[in-house]
Amino acid sequence: MKPYIICHMMSSIDGHALTDGWDRAFKKNAGELYEKLAEQFKFDAWLCGRVTMQEIAxxxxxxxxxxQGPIPREHYFAERNADKYAISIDPHGKVEWKSNQALDSHVVQVLAEGVSDDYLAYLQSIQVSYVFGGKSEIDLGLVVELLARELGIERLCVEGGPLVSGSFVNAGLVDEVSVVILPLVDGRGAHPASFEVPEQAWQQPAYLSLVSAEVQDGGAVWLRYKKP
Incomplete structure (x- = not known):
């Protein structure tokens, strides 16, 4: 059994998700709106990819x-009763945490088995939990079922970046898509879209049904979709 999974994103009108180059005050207001809307989902875990988590860490x-020697590739749980979990998709073990907390949530690293023993020992030394999602690549379906079974996670909010969000949708794991469309045009064609999938991994379009559309203060529009 997997958690109920919400993919929560924000983007420009032309679908770009990266905020570098945006006006500082605009970006701050957008981030506050994004987080305020996310709280309505009442999730018990949130998930981001390596790049986003490096910025947080x-x-x-x-x-x-x-x-001191080889460490068995077994799941390690330093905390099983946290109020909230921060799930970090980091196959090769690159995020350098200072503690086992991220935004008042207990950190759980999702790793591939090829990660170094030193990295595992480091995570254990600061009481960061970790699970293995595959030998060399992460099986997201396996991971979310594991999180539900071992940590009792019932509602998971996927918050990006674009490749992580796209991979969850592409794998058919997302129950609800939430997008905050911000009142600006980015215009940089090379910038990632809100959802990105490597061409070789792409399965098919994800068809959704609109649940609600709400205009927010400042001109943003909050769109929510579910599977038909």
């Missing part, structure tokens, strides 16, 4: 040589 490296 503000890592400065980690001590090498902590592993």
């Amino acid at each position: 503000h890592g400065e490296g980690y001590a090498k040589g902590l592993a």
